[in-house]
Amino acid sequence: MSTQLEPGAIPGRKTARKGGANKEVGQDRKEKTQGRAASLLVAPTLIVLAIVILYPVLNAVYMSFQQDEGLDPVTGSFVAGGFAGFANYIHWLFQQCETPTGPASCPPGTLGAQFWSATGVTFFFTVVTVFFETVLGFWMAVIMARAFRGRTVLRAAVLVPWAIPTAVTAKLWFFIFAFDGIANSVFQTDILWTGSQGPAQAAIIIADVWKTTPFMALLILAGLQMIPAEVYEAAKVDGASAWQRFRLITLPLVKPALMVAILFRTLDALRMYDLPAIMTNGANGTTTLSILVVQQIRVGFNAAAALSTITFLIIFIVAFIFVRFLGANAVESASGGAKGKMK
Amino acid sequence: MSTTTSTVASHTAAAKSVARRRETWASARTYISAAVIVIWCLLPVYWMIVTAFREVGYTYDSAPFFTHVTLDNFKTAxxxxxxxxxxxxxxxxxxxxxxxxxxxxxxxxxxxxxxxxxxxxxxxxxxxxxxxxxxxxxxxxxxxxxxxxxxxxxxxxxxxxxxxxxxxxxxxxxxxxxxxxxxxxxxxxxxxxxxxxxxxxxxxxxxxxxxxxxxxxxxxxxxxxxxxxxxxxxxxxxxxxxxxxxxxxxxxxxxxxxxxxxxxxxxxxxxxxxxxxxxxxxxxxxxxxxxxxxxx
The missing domain is CATH 1.10.3720.10 (MetI-like)
Structure with a gap:
């Protein structure tokens, strides 16, 4: 398969190498000759992504402006679909429902009344899990970066929670936190872990931290390993304490990798679904935005499409803030930019 | 002259032993931390496997090793x-x-x-x-x-x-x-x-x-x-x-x-x-x- 396309790309590169005398002209010619090969190689992926992501998303945006078909709660007659304007968005953002006396705030317990609480829960889970995962992940990374016998065992062990499917993780921790389960028996407590808000949220957070801290630790470890050892030696010679070395060398130098890791984890946590869906099915203050969308799909998918669009926008805004204001440059580090060259 | 050299020598010896003790302590700490991480990562998985091989009647048995071993659960699965x-x-x-x-x-x-x-x-x-x-x-x-x-x-x-x-x-x-x-x-x-x-x-x-x-x-x-x-x-x-x-x-x-x-x-x-x-x-x-x- 690859033999057919590869040769096309190689001559392009060779021409480019020859044009190295005048750098700017060479660069220009390089872009032109390699551009065609590149677009041949890149286009299929972009087309596939357009089909599997862009098309559904545009479809969702279109759907979000349509009325859900169904029976009118007041008259019992069939309500046809059709253009709905921003009705679906107003339904979620202002928690407005149709009632016999016109629009009013959705009765508690209905899906429509849960948008802001679900947003709150989602952000709560995100902030708490990412915080613990960063702190614990940093600690794990520092340990893993040290040279000692048995380091391979440690690195292999850390990969185990990462490899386990989240659905299995959810069932496993659900069992650990069962009323007669091992958590209560070890700690001599009788907490109904998934039965009330605080413990249910704690159980989900613990399961998530267990599952994803290793990933965070490995990303941070990769960042730590790019810091040259000589920098530490020089600082030691200059009499810097361990804390000073950590604060003035490790932290600033690992920051780009750390920010990217936090960005990845934050965006991932904002779409959290598997753990709460399986452990509590959203009961007791664990309904995240993703869970709310899925519950709404069963009731009416145009309203669900509006909610999924809102969810997508929230995640997009968070990503934008990270990249723009917090300096998490995922593209640059992924493309081997200036930060990646520090070896 | 000789006394000063000997004090210097004993000083460096003392400093060396302090440094060595500090190193041992540091490496011990590394091992303890590594052990904690390994246990934290593997214990829940271990518990899953132990439970998988346990008879249904002993689901909530808290014995930390393999007890009442059976393969029935795999049959049920x-x-x-x-x-x-x-x-x-x-x-x-x-x-x-x-x-x-x-x-x-x-x-x-x-x-x-x-x-x-x-x-x-x-x-x-x-x-x-x-x-x-x-x-x-x-x-x-x-x-x-x-x-x-x-x-x-x-x-x-x-x-x-x-x-x-x-x-x-x-x-x-x-x-x-x-x-x-x-x-x-x-x-x-x-x-x-x-x-x-x-x-x-x-x-x-x-x-x-x-x-x-x-x-x-x-x-x-x-x-x-x-x-x-x-x-x-x-x-x-x-x-x-x-x-x-x-x-x-x-x-x-x-x-x-x-x-x-x-x-x-x-x-x-x-x-x-x-x-x-x-x-x-x-x-x-x-x-x-x-x-x-x-x-x-």
Whole structure:
């Protein structure tokens, strides 16, 4: 398969190498000759992504402006679909429902009344899990970066929670936190872990931290390993304490990798679904935005499409803030930019 | 004169022993921390396996080692009378994750080559688009797909599960491969050409063996990502096409209103062990692949 396309790309590169005398002209010619090969190689992926992501998303945006078909709660007659304007968005953002006396705030317990609480829960889970995962992940990374016998065992062990499917993780921790389960028996407590808000949220957070801290630790470890050892030696010679070395060398130098890791984890946590869906099915203050969308799909998918669009926008805004204001440059580090060259 | 030298000597000896003691203490601390991490990561998995082999009547036994050992839970997990069909779910997952991985690799290899090796305008935009795509929330595409696939009768078909999986596996494949390809010694290819290899020979003898480990590692990562997917499968599958993650989430036991923990743990063990073995064998490569996209 690859033999057919590869040769096309190689001559392009060779021409480019020859044009190295005048750098700017060479660069220009390089872009032109390699551009065609590149677009041949890149286009299929972009087309596939357009089909599997862009098309559904545009479809969702279109759907979000349509009325859900169904029976009118007041008259019992069939309500046809059709253009709905921003009705679906107003339904979620202002928690407005149709009632016999016109629009009013959705009765508690209905899906429509849960948008802001679900947003709150989602952000709560995100902030708490990412915080613990960063702190614990940093600690794990520092340990893993040290040279000692048995380091391979440690690195292999850390990969185990990462490899386990989240659905299995959810069932496993659900069992650990069962009323007669091992958590209560070890700690001599009788907490109904998934039965009330605080413990249910704690159980989900613990399961998530267990599952994803290793990933965070490995990303941070990769960042730590790019810091040259000589920098530490020089600082030691200059009499810097361990804390000073950590604060003035490790932290600033690992920051780009750390920010990217936090960005990845934050965006991932904002779409959290598997753990709460399986452990509590959203009961007791664990309904995240993703869970709310899925519950709404069963009731009416145009309203669900509006909610999924809102969810997508929230995640997009968070990503934008990270990249723009917090300096998490995922593209640059992924493309081997200036930060990646520090070896 | 001699007294001063001896005091100096004893001083340095004392300093040395202090330093040595400090070093021993530091290495002891490292080992203790490492042990804590290993136990924290493995204990829940150990507990899953212990429970998987325990008789149903002793589900909540808190003995920390293997007691009341039985294989019944595995029978329950695979039992079709209870509607669990773990065997069918395993085949479904294998097929869906396998096809997803192959499709993602076929497209991903070319794109990653271009991104790693060629200079072209809009390269950063493409990288940004692909990274952005991998961060996409699953619910944002599952909602319209539920309606679209419903309209054309695709709910419960394999393609309905494979197509959305590609949306997150393909970006993952592209950026992992891109960073791998960037690290490869491509000069060797040119050297081979100078030494008289044809383009095809250079590709076959030099590039393929060099790229194979990168492609293989990426395949493992892609496969694990697809294998572990739950949200899309839980909405777009039916009983016949449900994947292992969905099957485990909906497990039934002998008692209708009782969570069949031991059978679930048995199923969890069956699903997890192959992954864990895979991960342990290719540990070094997987770590490189996981972090490649993000840091290098």
């Amino acid at each position: 695979f039992s079709s009378e209870m509607g669990n069909h773990l065997d069918r779910a395993l085949l479904n997952s294998l097929f869906i994750a396998g096809v997803t991985t192959i499709v993602a690799l076929i497209f991903g290899v070319f794109t990653a080559y271009a991104l790693a090796r060629l200079t072209f305008r809009g390269k950063y935009l493409v990288l940004g688009v692909i990274l952005g795509a991998s961060m996409f929330p699953g619910v944002a595409i599952v909602t319209p797909l539920f309606q679209l696939f419903g309209n054309i009768g695709w709910i419960g078909t394999y393609q309905a599960l494979i197509i959305p999986n590609i949306s997150f596996v393909l970006p993952l494949t592209v950026y992992t491969l891109t960073s791998f390809f960037r690290e490869m010694p491509w000069e060797l290819e040119e050297a081979a050409r100078i030494d008289g290899c044809t383009q095809g020979q250079a590709f076959r003898r030099i590039i393929m063996p060099l790229a194979a480990p990168a492609v293989f590692t990426t395949a493992i990562l892609a496969f694990i990502a697809a294998w572990n997917e739950y949200l899309i499968a839980s909405i777009l599958s039916n009983d016949a096409t449900q994947t292992v993650t969905v099957a485990i989430a909906r497990f039934a036991g002998a008692e209708p209103h009782q969570e069949p923990y031991t059978a679930v743990m048995a199923a969890g063990t069956v699903v997890t062990i192959p992954l864990v073995i895979l991960v342990l064998i290719f540990q070094r490569k997987i770590v490189a692949g996981l972090t490649a996209g993000a840091v290098k």
